[in-house]
Amino acid sequence: MTLRILPVTGIGEVGAGDDLAALVHGAAPDLAAGDVVVVTSKIVSKAEGRLVAVPAAGPDRDRARAAAVRAESTDVVAVRGGTRIVRTRHGFVLNGAGIDASNVPPGRLALLPRDPDASARALRAALRDRYARRVAVIVSDTAGRAWRIGQTDLALGCAGLPPLRDHRGETDPYGNPLTVTQIAVADELAAAAELVKGKCAGVPVAVVRGYPLTGDEPDGPGVAALLRARSEDMFAEGVAEAYARGHRDGRAGRPESPGG
Amino acid sequence: MTLRILPVTGIGEVGAGDDLAALVHGAAPDLAAGDVVVVTSKIVSKAEGRLVAVPAAGPDRDRARAAAVRAESTDVVAVRGGTRIVRTRHGFVLNGAGIDASNVPPGRLALLPRDPDASARALRAALRDRYARRVAVIVSDTAGRAWRIGQTDLALGCAGLPPLRDHRGETDPYGNPLTVTQIAVADELAAAAELVKGKCAGVPVAVVRGYPLTGDEPDGPGVAALLRARSEDMFAEGVAEAYARGHRDGRAGRPESPGG
Numbered sequence: 001m002t003l004r005i006l007p008v009t010g011i012g013e014v015g016a017g018d019d020l021a022a023l024v025h026g027a028a029p030d031l032a033a034g035d036v037v038v039v040t041s042k043i044v045s046k047a048e049g050r051l052v053a054v055p056a057a058g059p060d061r062d063r064a065r066a067a068a069v070r071a072e073s074t075d076v077v078a079v080r081g082g083t084r085i086v087r088t089r090h091g092f093v094l095n096g097a098g099i100d101a102s103n104v105p106p107g108r109l110a111l112l113p114r115d116p117d118a119s120a121r122a123l124r125a126a127l128r129d130r131y132a133r134r135v136a137v138i139v140s141d142t143a144g145r146a147w148r149i150g151q152t153d154l155a156l157g158c159a160g161l162p163p164l165r166d167h168r169g170e171t172d173p174y175g176n177p178l179t180v181t182q183i184a185v186a187d188e189l190a191a192a193a194e195l196v197k198g199k200c201a202g203v204p205v206a207v208v209r210g211y212p213l214t215g216d217e218p219d220g221p222g223v224a225a226l227l228r229a230r231s232e233d234m235f236a237e238g239v240a241e242a243y244a245r246g247h248r249d250g251r252a253g254r255p256e257s258p259g260g
Numbered sequence: 261m262t263l264r265i266l267p268v269t270g271i272g273e274v275g276a277g278d279d280l281a282a283l284v285h286g287a288a289p290d291l292a293a294g295d296v297v298v299v300t301s302k303i304v305s306k307a308e309g310r311l312v313a314v315p316a317a318g319p320d321r322d323r324a325r326a327a328a329v330r331a332e333s334t335d336v337v338a339v340r341g342g343t344r345i346v347r348t349r350h351g352f353v354l355n356g357a358g359i360d361a362s363n364v365p366p367g368r369l370a371l372l373p374r375d376p377d378a379s380a381r382a383l384r385a386a387l388r389d390r391y392a393r394r395v396a397v398i399v400s401d402t403a404g405r406a407w408r409i410g411q412t413d414l415a416l417g418c419a420g421l422p423p424l425r426d427h428r429g430e431t432d433p434y435g436n437p438l439t440v441t442q443i444a445v446a447d448e449l450a451a452a453a454e455l456v457k458g459k460c461a462g463v464p465v466a467v468v469r470g471y472p473l474t475g476d477e478p479d480g481p482g483v484a485a486l487l488r489a490r491s492e493d494m495f496a497e498g499v500a501e502a503y504a505r506g507h508r509d510g511r512a513g514r515p516e517s518p519g520g
Contacts, residue, residue, distance in 0.1 A: 246506025
């Protein structure tokens with residue numbers, strides 16, 4: 001298996017109501033069956049009209065942005081300085097709820113798509129109508145990580161590919177059970193696509209060709225299958241936040257309640 | 261820029277003292293200048309003799325494994341059930357210190373390479389002597405993430421490429437400063453390579469071709485540049501651990517000391 005990762009150039013500016021399938025088809029008329037079309041969430045947000053107006057600068061802008069982050073979040077995970085990591089309504093853990101002022105007009109903020117798995121399914125269906133072939137779709141975004149400096153792209157939504165490659169029950173050539181059980185291939189495909197998309201080059205779409213898909217796969221569970229439930233999440237809260245909560249409870253003589 | 265990701269097949273079993281550059285050269289005689297050779301850390305560990313003998317099964321094995329994890333760690337980050345996430349001597353945050361029993365003979369455990377950046381530099385130099393062209397090298401491993409189900413490959417070591425692509429100071433087409441500042445391309449390249457290496461297929465090496473490198477780049481800072489200092493890490497400890505520490509301090513009337 002050899003993979004090719006192809007940038008899709010010439011998409012141009014995307015506005016509310018634009019037909020992304022038509023834009024992709026215009027820029028990349030030769031998709032192959034089973035190609036994975038990786039689309040930066042920003043242009044999905046724009047096409048879906050997910051820009052909100054905010055003051056162009058100053059404290060009013062900061063307040064409007066903070067209000068937007070609150071509205072898009074269910075939980076605050078960790079705050080330090082200008083970093084405010086939250087759990088979004090979708091269940092993503094992202095700085096500032098993934099709300100972004102880059103590559104949008106001044107005085108606007110881009111919210112994430114309301115349901116990126118649904119966006120991926122809709123775009124996949126629309127691409128099926130444009131092309132004689134069926135492809136898979138990933139909606140990607142750039143995110144920081146715990147423990148490591150630098151951001152990488154990951155999948156916010158996907159359709160037409162299993163987001164996890166499951167090795168449970170397999171053994172290695174020595175007969176040992178595999179320690180690694182599930183590979184988050186949707187995230188790896190998004191990361192691979194970022195390498196050709198870059199950030200400034202006006203390349204919001206890339207195609208991964210050669211990944212073992214026929215195109216006839218069901219839409220599948222989407223990136224929802226990659227989201228860890230808060231109760232299973234050992235890092236659902238930053239150290240400072242969890243420590244402070246414990247300190248309050250201990251000082252007040254309350255019993256331990258690590259889950260909050 | 262189009263990337264190609266090529267599996268390198270036919271490496272075969274690797275043993276202590278084996279010459280990885282010779283094995284890669286035998287299996288992939290046609291590397292191009294600026295190719296990125298991504299090598300699974302497991303075969304680096306094997307070549308460097310980083311297997312340790314443990315009982316093949318039973319509680320003695322579990323004790324020996326736990327002792328190896330302790331010896332390779334500086335801090336316990338979070339423990340839940342069979343999951344023991346630690347900070348390794350290198351500064352990686354990994355379940356079980358990245359010590360792995362898969363793809364090694366029964367009665368052995370593979371420790372991570374002692375210094376994966378040094379391993380990458382050494383392999384790069386050895387490959388330069390084998391080929392008429394200069395390449396970059398990444399030593400990769402598979403790791404879990406906070407917040408998301410499934411594992412992805414990331415870089416433990418690298419030489420010959422900048423591990424971060426820096427966007428600080430750049431602006432988008434609207435003149436907004438870019439929110440995204442640094443992309444951890446070494447990790448994205450490792451993730452991309454995993455897509456063709458898989459876990460069971462006996463493909464411990466992949467080549468990424470087309471990434472904008474000439475081959476003449478300096479070894480660079482390596483993956484050390486991706487490691488967040490513990491004091492900067494908002495997730496240096498799991499929620500349960502941080503909460504319990506806070507509760508003890510609060511109950512004892514000690515002042516808050518979130519950093520431990």
